[in-house]
Amino acid sequence: MKKMLFPIVLLFVLLISACGNKASEDTNDAADTPKETASDTVTYESETGPVEVPAHPKRVVLLSGFTGNVISLGVPVVGVDTWSKNNPTFKDELKDVAEISDENSEKIIELDPDLIIGLSNIKNIDQLQKIAPTVTYTWGKLDYLEQHIEIGKLLGKEQEARDWVDDFQKRAQAIGDEVRTKIGENATVSVFEIYDKELYVFGDNWARGTEILYQTMKLKMPEKVKEMALESGYYTVSTEVIPEFAGDYIVMSKYAEADTSFEQTETYKNIPAVKNNHVFTMEGNGASFSDPVTLENQLAFFKESFLGK
Structure with a gap:
């Protein structure tokens, strides 16, 4: 009887061991597989170097124009410069948006921005960088359409920006052809x-x-x-x-x-x-x-x- 039980017990032990090894292998495989995690920030390569910016900004402050670029891409704006605020083109879109200045950091802090955009000649940039990720552009370094694509990259809206640029160029060139034919x-x-x-x-x-x-x-x-x-x-x-x-x-x-x-x-x-x-x-x-x-x-x-x- 003991001789009959021994092979059965041995088989049972081997099965348990095999299962244990398989579980261990599965665990190790899982540990070796990288987890896909959604990041809240991305690295944007700005003129002045890499900047960690929100992947999807929700509270943008604009200090030197670019207002229409951001608005056209559907990104929320919470503060703009005086020229933008007084621009009749944006009257409706900026009705409830604060007027701010690069010389008034306190007011910008109150707006709790997650991204600040301006020209490279804005003042107090060191203070602004402490408030939120700050990206600047040099006027004229990019042409007017490339500038929009670049802002699209910054805001996580590059494809939308490229689509508009392609469409606008086609329409403007066609109108130009008609105008030159006429005049x-x-x-x-x-x-x-x-x-x-x-x-x-x-x-x-x-x-x-x-x-x-x-x-x-x-x-x-x-x-x-x-x-x-x-x-x-x-x-x-x-x-x-x-x-x-x-x-x-x-x-x-x-x-x-x-x-x-x-x-x-x-x-x-x-x-x-x-x-x-x-x-x-x-x-x-x-x-x-x-x-x-x-x-x-x-x-x-x-x-x-x-x-x-």
């Missing part, structure tokens, strides 16, 4: 702005629709504008020399309180673009932005002005 391939366009008592003319990357007109629609710039404003971005013009900078068509960015007395001078009235009713006036307040919201409005304005549709 002639060699017709020139100048972009002026009257602010306070100063009159400026702009190159091809200083907002006011210049990026759309010159870079994407491929309209031509007068030689004098190219000489004086292309590299610097803008140039201050006196009333006497306006005709030297005036193209066959003029886009005039005008602030409501600006001194427009130059428009009453014979020098201005005798400019061919003025005599031919080829001056298109746009609202100055808000024209200095180059974000998707502003660009869409400007493209519609140019389409209506040049093509009447």
